[in-house]
Ligand SMILES: Nc1ncnc2c1ncn2[C@@H]1O[C@H](COP(=O)(O)OP(=O)(O)OP(=O)(O)O)[C@@H](O)[C@H]1O
């Protein structure tokens with residue numbers, strides 16, 4: 001049985017009514033300009049959804065709105081996270097309740113050591129779950145274990161968050177945070193972009209080992225390459241702020257071959273090809 | 279307005295002159311002949327200069343009118359409980375405590391020192407090599423255009439002297455604590471410190487200016503640091519005071535060949551603080567690191583004026599000052615690096631960065647270079663910015679509440695300057711002081 005079958009079997013046992021994430025007719029504007037024009041998306045527990053689409057179609061905007069970025073105005077629609085109103089929660093409460101966003105462009109935090117942030121973040125999450133803060137020994141053991149999973153050197157712990165990290169190191173650092181915080185919904189915004197093939201395999205393996213029947217993923221990507229390692233249950237295509245097509249894993253292959261043009265009527269097929277790279 | 283201010287100022291200058299003459303007549307001041315001459319010259323110069331006004335180029339953004347308008351008395355002998363000072367001390371480290379400008383031997387602990395290290399007030403300083411004091415005291419803190427340094431030179435009553443003999447190394451920090459007296463009226467304290475590190479020696483000093491009283495108090499301090507050939511000196515100056523505290527301090531650094539000096543300044547409180555630093559890289563191979571952190575809130579005003587003179591070739595200077603400003607806090611940074619004609623191969627970097635936590639805070643920053651040599655590497659720059667919305671959001675998506683995220687970012691901003699402190703005990707102590715400031719700020723906002 002592959003992971004997907006396993007997950008599907010498990011999800012049969014779950015309460016079908018409560019979805020991990022339900023986005024209903026979501027409209028989002030920034031500076032008076034509408035970017036998301038009625039997104040509908042439903043992610044069940046244990047499911048992995050891939051979200052693909054050309055540059056500027058609104059993928060990161062959706063991810064950031066789900067995480068609580070307040071520079072975006074939600075003008076209509078609603079979002080339910082395990083059945084509760086997600087948009088009413090502050091970003092930190094969303095995180096503590098198990099929503100995790102891996103940033104497309106992870107932010108540099110000068111003067112703050114990686115390990116310090118990991119500890120503060122984990123303690124916040126544990127507190128929400130009614131658990132005690134880990135003592136220093138257990139915490140370090142956990143962090144070492146997760147470092148190994150993403151094949152990062154321990155020295156990264158004592159460097160300021162993302163400062164001087166290469167593109168690939170930043171992405172791995174995001175995955176490290178995810179593995180430590182153990183979210184129930186992980187939104188990965190182009191975590192595979194800029195990774196060489198070895199790093200991609202490490203990240204993919206990190207995700208695969210992390211999949212459980214309870215944990216859901218929304219994976220934003222331009223590349224079929226990642227989806228070759230991490231098999232999605234569903235693939236969605238977003239264009240100009242709307243989801244224009246949804247299908248199974250085969251849709252990702254089709255996009256790779258044909259680009260996005262055939263989906264949005266008359267636009268050239270260049271975007272995806274340019275994005276595929278070597 | 280100007281007319282009245284000027285009259286108040288003249289009146290005030292006259293009052294200090296009259297007091298000086300009275301005290302001099304009563305033989306109040308320690309009296310070696312050369313000291314007497316220094317004092318006399320200094321008070322004359324002070325009377326000529328008067329108090330600075332905002333018309334002076336170096337005082338454009340700092341108005342000392344409230345200081346001029348306050349009548350500051352001469353400190354009386356007074357008692358400070360050991361309990362009050364204890365929290366400031368590091369276990370096992372030697373220290374001198376000056377109360378109202380005079381050494382309190384019973385509060386001090388300066389007997390456990392390696393041979394070759396002298397830590398003493400004026401009285402003990404006469405036991406040093408003959409002529410040593412005369413050779414150094416008042417020779418670096420030039421007060422010709424510094425009215426406050428001139429006033430200190432006229433009025434000091436005791437001095438902290440730290441002398442380290444050639445090739446003697448002491449890594450335990452020495453503390454010099456200047457405590458304001460509490461006698462219920464505004465007092466002018468004139469702390470004076472002289473640090474002499476002889477050839478190849480090494481010493482770490484923490485100078486602390488503390489006024490825990492509610493009332494008005496003025497520290498008018500002068501510190502002179504002399505680093506002999508190949509000597510290593512690290513000195514941290516901490517200024518903490520309440521809303522009635524005025525602080526004017528002048529620190530002069532003189533560096534011989536291949537000496538290394540680190541001078542850090544931390545200011546976390548006080549109504550008006552003016553810090554003047556003048557460093558002279560007099561011989562080749564000298565290296566200077568100037569670090570500064572000022573945390574300003576309420577209606578506090580902090581002004582740093584630094585001047586680094588690269589006189590000799592092959593010297594290095596690094597200056598990194600950072601400010602964190604909240605409420606209606608104001609800061610001034612004026613950093614001047616002068617590269618003299620002979621100072622080829624100078625390597626100088628200067629930076630001033632400011633973090634604004636409030637829209638009502640105000641920063642004046644002015645890094646300056648004057649270069650008269652042609653083969654040099656000099657950079658300078660300054661920034662004024664706010665907490666980055668993006669960084670704050672990133673931390674919140676990791677579960678940190680807004681105050682916690684802010685604290686981390688403020689801390690992170692300060693970290694770069696704290697990291698310049700070499701001595702671990704001192705660095706820890708400064709980190710705690712910064713944490714305490716952040717906590718006090720959070721409490722004030724609740
Ligand atoms: N803060 C903002 N201010 C102004 N415009 C914005 C802002 N954020 C996003 N946009 C605009 O919204 C549109 C969607 O941007 P978004 O970043 O969501 O695209 P994306 O699908 O993630 O693209 P990419 O594949 O390049 O990452 C773009 O036209 C972008 O310029």
Ligand SMILES: [Mg+2]
Pocket residue numbers: 059060061104189190
């Ligand atoms: Mg994007």
